[in-house]
Amino acid sequence: xxxxxxxxxxxxxxxxxxxxxxxxxxxxxxxxxxxxxxxxxxxxxxxxxxxxxxxxxxxxxxxxxxxxxxxxxxxxxxxxxxxxxxxxxxxxxxxxxxxxxxxxxxxxxxxxxxxxxxxxxxxxxxxxxxxxxxxxxxxxxxxxxxxxxxxxxxxxxxxxxxxxxxxxxxxxxxxxxxxxxxxxxxxxxxxxxxxxxxxxxxxxxxxxxxxxxxxxxxxxxxxxxxxxxxxxxxxxxxxxxxxxxxxxxxxxxxxxxxxxxxxxxxxxxxxxxxxxxxxxxxxxxxxxxxxxxxxxxxxxxxxxxxxxxxxxxxxxxxxxxxxxxxxxxxxxxxxxxxxxxxxxxxxxxxxxxxxxxxxxxxxxxxxxxxxxxxxxxxxxxxxxxxxxxxxxxxxxxxxxxxxxxxxxxxxxxxxxxxxxxxxxxxxxxxxxxxxxxxxxxxxxxxxxxxxxxxxxxxxxxxxxxxxxxxxxxxxxxxxxxxxxxxxxxxxxxxxxxxxxxxxxxxxxxxxxxxxxxxxxxxxxxxxxxxxxxxxxxxxxxxxxxxxxxxxxxxxxxxxxxxxxxxxxxxxxxxxxxxxxxxxxxxxxxxxxxxxxxxxxxxxxxxxxxxxxxxxxxxxxxxxxxxxxxxxxxxxxxxxxxxxxxxxxxxxxxxxxxxxxxxxxxxxxxxxxxxxxxxxxxxxxxxxxxxxxxxxxx
Amino acid sequence: xxxxxxxxxxxxxxxxxxxxxxxxxxxxxxxxxxxxxxxxxxxxxxxxxxxxxxxxxxxxxxxxxxxxxxxxxxxxxxxxxxxxxxxxxxxxxxxxxxxxxxxxxxxxxxxxxxxxxxxxxxxxxxxxxxxxxxxxxxxxxxxxxxxxxxxxxxxxxxxxxxxxxxxxx
Numbered sequence: 001x002x003x004x005x006x007x008x009x010x011x012x013x014x015x016x017x018x019x020x021x022x023x024x025x026x027x028x029x030x031x032x033x034x035x036x037x038x039x040x041x042x043x044x045x046x047x048x049x050x051x052x053x054x055x056x057x058x059x060x061x062x063x064x065x066x067x068x069x070x071x072x073x074x075x076x077x078x079x080x081x082x083x084x085x086x087x088x089x090x091x092x093x094x095x096x097x098x099x100x101x102x103x104x105x106x107x108x109x110x111x112x113x114x115x116x117x118x119x120x121x122x123x124x125x126x127x128x129x130x131x132x133x134x135x136x137x138x139x140x141x142x143x144x145x146x147x148x149x150x151x152x153x154x155x156x157x158x159x160x161x162x163x164x165x166x167x168x169x170x171x172x173x174x175x176x177x178x179x180x181x182x183x184x185x186x187x188x189x190x191x192x193x194x195x196x197x198x199x200x201x202x203x204x205x206x207x208x209x210x211x212x213x214x215x216x217x218x219x220x221x222x223x224x225x226x227x228x229x230x231x232x233x234x235x236x237x238x239x240x241x242x243x244x245x246x247x248x249x250x251x252x253x254x255x256x257x258x259x260x261x262x263x264x265x266x267x268x269x270x271x272x273x274x275x276x277x278x279x280x281x282x283x284x285x286x287x288x289x290x291x292x293x294x295x296x297x298x299x300x301x302x303x304x305x306x307x308x309x310x311x312x313x314x315x316x317x318x319x320x321x322x323x324x325x326x327x328x329x330x331x332x333x334x335x336x337x338x339x340x341x342x343x344x345x346x347x348x349x350x351x352x353x354x355x356x357x358x359x360x361x362x363x364x365x366x367x368x369x370x371x372x373x374x375x376x377x378x379x380x381x382x383x384x385x386x387x388x389x390x391x392x393x394x395x396x397x398x399x400x401x402x403x404x405x406x407x408x409x410x411x412x413x414x415x416x417x418x419x420x421x422x423x424x425x426x427x428x429x430x431x432x433x434x435x436x437x438x439x440x441x442x443x444x445x446x447x448x449x450x451x452x453x454x455x456x457x458x459x460x461x462x463x464x465x466x467x468x469x470x471x472x473x474x475x476x477x478x479x480x481x482x483x484x485x486x487x488x489x490x491x492x493x494x495x496x497x498x499x500x501x502x503x504x505x506x507x508x509x510x511x512x513x514x515x516x517x518x519x520x521x522x523x524x525x526x527x528x529x530x531x532x533x534x535x536x537x538x539x540x541x542x543x544x545x546x547x548x549x550x551x552x553x554x555x556x557x558x559x560x561x562x563x564x565x566x567x568x569x570x571x572x573x574x575x576x577x578x579x580x581x582x583x584x585x586x587x588x589x590x591x592x593x594x595x596x597x598x599x600x601x602x603x604x605x606x607x608x609x610x611x612x613x614x615x616x617x618x619x620x621x622x623x624x625x626x627x628x629x630x631x632x633x634x635x636x637x638x639x640x641x642x643x644x645x646x647x648x649x650x651x652x653x654x655x656x657x658x659x660x661x662x663x664x665x666x667x668x669x670x671x672x673x674x675x676x677x678x679x680x681x682x683x684x685x686x687x688x689x690x691x692x693x694x695x696x697x
Numbered sequence: 698x699x700x701x702x703x704x705x706x707x708x709x710x711x712x713x714x715x716x717x718x719x720x721x722x723x724x725x726x727x728x729x730x731x732x733x734x735x736x737x738x739x740x741x742x743x744x745x746x747x748x749x750x751x752x753x754x755x756x757x758x759x760x761x762x763x764x765x766x767x768x769x770x771x772x773x774x775x776x777x778x779x780x781x782x783x784x785x786x787x788x789x790x791x792x793x794x795x796x797x798x799x800x801x802x803x804x805x806x807x808x809x810x811x812x813x814x815x816x817x818x819x820x821x822x823x824x825x826x827x828x829x830x831x832x833x834x835x836x837x838x839x840x841x842x843x844x845x846x847x848x849x850x851x852x853x854x855x856x857x858x859x860x861x862x863x864x865x866x
Contacts, residue, residue, distance in 0.1 A: 122751070142791035322809035324791060324840060325817065331788045332842040336809050373806060375845055423788050423817030431796050433810035467819070579776065580827040608806050611771055642765030650774045650829045663760050670758065676769040681830040684773070 009567045024093030026077035029528060032261055034208050034216070034253035035070060035079055038246040042067040042081070044092065045244065046202045048531045049208065049216050050259050050280065051267050051406035052225055052241035052398070053288030064249045069113030069163075070206075070252040073138060075120040080138070082110045082124070089122065089136070089146075090619055103136060103146040110134075114166050114173065114207075116187075117255050123173065123187065124148075125164055129155040133185065152190045159183055159192070165207040165215060167230070168255040174230055176204045176217050182228060182235050198237035200226055206251025216240065220249045227283065240283060240407030242398040247367070262304065267406065268295075269306035271318070272390045272414035275355035277404035278306040287393060290409025294341050296320020296395050300411050309416065309513075318413040320513070321393055322433075326420045330382035337376060339369045343410055348392045348403045349378070349417070353385030357392055357403035366399045391415045422466055429461040429580035430650040435477070436460065437653035438584050442484050444637070444645045445627035446595055452586075452647060452662050453550045453655045453695065455488055455535065456481035461580055472565055475529060479560040481695065482539040483550035483658050487589035489533045489604075493616055494566070495578030498529040506567035511538065511560060519564060526616055531562050534589040550658040555697025578654045581648050585609040587618075597626050609637050611644035649684050654694040665693040699726075732787060772830075775855075778862040779824040783839070790818040791840040792865065794826065794853075798836040805850040807836060837863060 033046040036054065042065055044058040065085035072079055079092040083100065087109065091099040108131070110124040115138070122136040132154035137144045137472050161183070164175035173185040180201040185192045206218040215228040217237065224246035226237035260266050260280060267286040270278040278284040297320030307317075320338050327333040332562040339344060339579050347364035348357035363378045394401050396410030430436045440455040441448030448454065459477025463470060475492055482488075498519055509519040511532065521528040532538065538560035545554035588594055590603035598606070605620035612635050615621075624631045628639040637644055656665035663670055667690060682688060765771065781792060793815050797808035813826040818839065828835065832856050841847045853863050 241698055324793070324817065325842065328788045328817075334791075334840060334842060334845055336807075377842075378846060404705060425814070425816035425822075425824065427814050427824060427826055430829060431811045431813055432815070434796070447761055467822075484823050579825065580774075638765075641761075641763060642767070642769075644759065644771060645765060647771060648773065650827070651831075661759050663758065663763075670760070670763055673763055673765055673769070673771070676766045677771070677773075677830070681773075686829075 014511070024078070024091070024097030024099055025095035027072075027079065027094045028256045029077055030074065030091050030254035032207075032254075032257045032259065034251055035072065036206055036218070036244070036251045037067050037070045038244070038249055038251065040066050040248065045078075047218075047243055047254075048266065048288055048408075049210075049225060049243075049406075051286055051288035051408055052223070052243035053406075054244045054288060057094075057096075057467040063090075063098050063189070065090070065098075066248070068111035068250045068504060069124060069249070070250040071113050071115040071122060072121075072252045072254050073115045073253060074117045074118070074256065075115075075138065080113075080115060080122055081250075082113060084109060095540075101146060104148055105136075106148050107149070108134075111250060112161055112164055112175070114164050114252065116166050116171075118171060121345035122162075123151075123166075125157075125159070125161065125175075127154060127158055127160060129153070129158070131617060132157055133187070133190075135187075151187060152185070152192075153210055156190070157185065157192050160222075162203050162205045163217075163250055165209045168211050168253055169213065174209070174215050175207060176200075176215075176228070176237070176553075178203060179261050180237070182215075182230065184230070195230070196234050198226070198228055198235060198377075200237040203249075205246070206248030207253035208251050208253045209218055210253075211256050212258070214259075218243055218249065218251055220246055222400075238283060239402055239405050242396075242401065242408060244526045260304070263334060265302040265304050267302060268300050268411050269303050270392060270412040270414040272308045272392060272416075273305070274308055276350070276390055276392065276414070278308055278414070280305050283404050285392065285407075285412040286403050287394070287396060287410045287412055289528070290397075294339075294343050294395060294397065294409050295411040296340075296393065296413050297338050309414070318415065320395075320411065320413050321415060324416070326418050326424060326426075327378070327384070328378055328382040328420050328423060329384050329386070332377055332379050335376050335378065336373050337369065337393065338373045339371060340542045341371045343369055343395045343397050344399055344401075345369045345376075346376075346394045346401055347376075347378070349380075350389045350391075351381050351384040351419070353387060353389050353419075357390075359402075364591060366376060369395070380419055384454055386419055386421045388418050391417045405595075424464055424466050424471070425465045426462055431460075432462070434460060435652040436581060437649045437651065437655070438581075439647045439649065439653065439655055440488075440586055440608060441645045442486050442488055442586060442608060443595055444606075445597060445623065445625075445629035447628040447639055448645070449642075449659055450643075450661045450663070451550070451656045451659055453587060453658065454484040454486075455482045455490070456483075456653075456655045457477070457490065457584070458652055459581075459584075461582065463574070463577065465574045468574050469570065470568050470574050470577060472567055473577075474563075474565050475531075476561075476563040478537055478558045478562070479539055479548075480558060481550050481655055482535055482548040484547065486594060487534050487536050487592035489587045489589050490531045490535060491521065491585055491587060492529045492531065493583035493585065494527040494529065495583050495613075496576040497568075497572065499524055499527050501569050501572050502527050503567045503569055507565060509562065509564040511562050513561075519566065522617075524617065528616060529566065529567075531564070532560070532593075534590075535560065547658060550655075550695055552657060552696060555695075565644065581650075583609060583613045584646075584648075585613070585616075586646075595627075598623075608645050610648055611635065611637050614635065650686065652682050654686050654689060654691075656693060657695045660693045665690055731765060774827045774829050775861055777813075777826050777828045777835075778860065779826065779865070780862065781816075781818065781822045781824075781865045783820075783865060785820040786818040788817055789842050789844055790793045792816050792818050793836075793838045793840065794863070795836050795838070796829075796832060798850075798852075804848075805838070807838060819833070828855075835863075837865065839865070 035433040067081035069082040113126040120139040133152035161175040204217040227240040324334040344366040396407040435458040439452040442454035462474040539548040588606035668680040672680040672683040795812040829857035
């Protein structure tokens with residue numbers, strides 16, 4: 001390297017170093033997070049106001065000073081603070097830089113301050129007749145740059161406040177005093193107006209605004225964050241989240257930023273209807289990820305906002321709570337709760353059925369739990385409202401959570417419950433939270449390719465009864481594969497029951513959360529639940545795929561979920577209803593052709609049932625015996641080898657991939673069949689699969 | 698506090714499954730016996746042969762060649778009858794039969810989401826559940842709702858008989 005080159009490189013290095021020292025890194029243009037400065041040696045934190053989750057931004061040793069009156073300057077995207085060590089102000093960068101500014105502070109110190117979003121000026125307040133409201137220009141081109149000017153005398157404005165914040169649009173400054181009074185200060189005409197009492201008192205060391213004009217105040221002693229809509233005629237403080245507590249506290253944020261960025265998954269939310277406070281707009285219960293290690297059950301999901309459920313259509317993402325029994329009025333009930341770690345568990349139940357969780361409906365308060373499962377007991381009040389209701393569980397390390405608002409860690413899970421008047425029985429198939437699988441070959445009456453994935457449905461059934469009388473039947477499931485070009489409908493016949501046994505007005509069917517107009521098939525004597533007339537209306541192949549979830553690389557999320565509750569007339573004896581899995585079947589969607597054995601679209605006259613199940617009265621009987629079908633009066637839907645076109649497997653089943661004979665996916669299947677089912681009972685379990693020949697996303 | 702015994706008696710009878718027979722004469726009619734009006738101009742879709750991905754070849758038999766033995770209905774579950782002879786508990790006792798459980802130092806951890814039956818104990822009652830053929834054991838529990846620590850658990854063992862049942866006294 002020549003000397004000249006060395007000199008040039010040395011100069012470049014020196015310039016780079018000088019630049020980094022002089023020009024600290026600003027924050028992003030208008031960040032959504034809030035900033036909090038605490039402690040005698042200042043520590044800077046970012047705070048998610050939606051949940052109260054905070055994390056340190058400053059690194060150890062970034063400053064030795066105590067700072068306060070923190071403010072975000074929209075003009076240059078730096079934070080500013082009063083520095084007790086220098087008696088001046090400091091400019092704080094995103095890179096932990098602290099740049100001292102030589103401001104003439106007239107020997108005064110401040111812990112209350114904010115920067116106007118409309119002018120490049122820093123306002124401070126100090127109570128006492130000798131002090132008041134001050135303005136410090138941050139505009140280096142102004143004549144009074146860094147020169148403190150009093151704008152309102154402390155004699156005229158004597159407030160017991162610990163922080164203040166500029167409104168994002170009206171130019172006013174707002175603050176809440178230690179008695180809970182909300183003040184509006186008009187810096188243009190040097191007046192202040194008391195807007196009323198917010199209902200919360202204390203030392204509110206941090207104040208922030210969001211772009212919608214909501215004021216947030218954080219109370220030092222307990223870290224609680226309250227939201228105040230200052231546009232209301234009588235503004236009230238609503239508990240919003242649980243943040244960090246500190247004796248020395250000051251906050252700032254860009255007042256033009258929303259609290260959350262639309263579409264960004266920020267927290268775990270509840271799922272109860274919004275009357276229970278679930279959505280962010282309704283200050284719903286929500287939990288930040290925290291360190292990601294505390295949740296209910298085996299997993300947790302985070303969302304941008306709550307995915308609301310309606311009664312009878314609860315979401316299935318909850319997995320931490322299992323109810324032993326339906327609570328009876330005045331009787332004990334048990335529930336098991338699984339936690340991933342140590343935390344505090346609280347629970348509420350809407351006992352009076354009024355659509356919200358009131359304070360006196362909290363039945364578990366900060367109950368300490370450890371990792372594992374805990375069995376908990378509760379008692380429904382003797383005057384509890386009979387019928388469907390909701391229960392909410394919240395797990396966090398933060399104590400004293402209410403049924404709404406943010407928490408910095410943990411999880412909330414909401415459950416639809418029923419409060420019963422009489423002791424009931426529920427029988428599940430294959431288990432309360434298990435799934436069975438229906439696998440169809442839909443080329444009936446021609447033999448198919450036995451990949452058993454033309455239609456694959458995973459489902460769960462339940463029947464409820466009081467004494468010996470059936471009261472309800474539940475059907476829920478999802479279409480997990482549709483390796484078919486044919487248009488298939490799907491239904492369950494409830495064997496032994498008549499349509500007249502069903503109270504249709506009290507029965508419900510929903511697909512993907514949307515209620516369907518009808519549940520029972522009309523013009524039938526039998527009770528037949530039509531889940532869908534055409535599964536192709538709900539399932540679509542992926543790009544470059546022929547079918548829905550059967551070909552390698554053609555995975556997609558589940559596109560069709562269904563849930564039905566059938567309410568029965570009083571007094572239907574339980575023994576009239578046939579065994580699980582009832583009688584699920586495919587039928588041809590009207591208007592669509594089948595194979596060449598049908599000259600015209602057979603529509604509802606075409607059915608494929610499990611082996612041995614008779615077709616319904618809508619079926620055209622002379623379709624039997626066509627093609628490879630060898631049905632006879634003893635057994636329906638078998639071919640000459642006694643093989644069926646549909647199989648029911650009482651477990652979640654990983655079905656073969658497209659065109660893959662079941663034998664190649666499950667090598668023990670044939671031996672199982674040949675042994676009349678006596679050997680290889682677990683042939684369908686994944687550990688017995690040739691996993692390369694089953695569908696993999 | 699009364700205690701109840703959970704009994705799983707053996708049942709002696711030969712296995713007879715429903716809907717035996719089938720097949721045989723008359724099947725395999727490959728033409729429509731009654732014509733739906735328009736002619737059949739739809740050609741059958743070719744059945745593609747499976748492609749086996751580098752795994753050892755199983756016996757070269759496809760499922761199309763598989764003969765299901767006479768009388769085997771392909772069901773993968775069995776019927777279990779539960780009979781309770783316990784008197785009405787007034788809503789204070791609860792009976793569960795669950796698939797997943799584990800033993801611990803204090804007794805059992807029960808996965809309440811794996812239950813086949815959940816019922817208040819309300820006098821003599823019969824229940825019919827369908828268990829998986831792979832369910833060799835199930836956990837029968839009688840929960841004392843007011844005194845959960847007195848809950849009774851018993852493991853029921855499948856007997857591989859034609860009729861499986863549990864009696865609770």
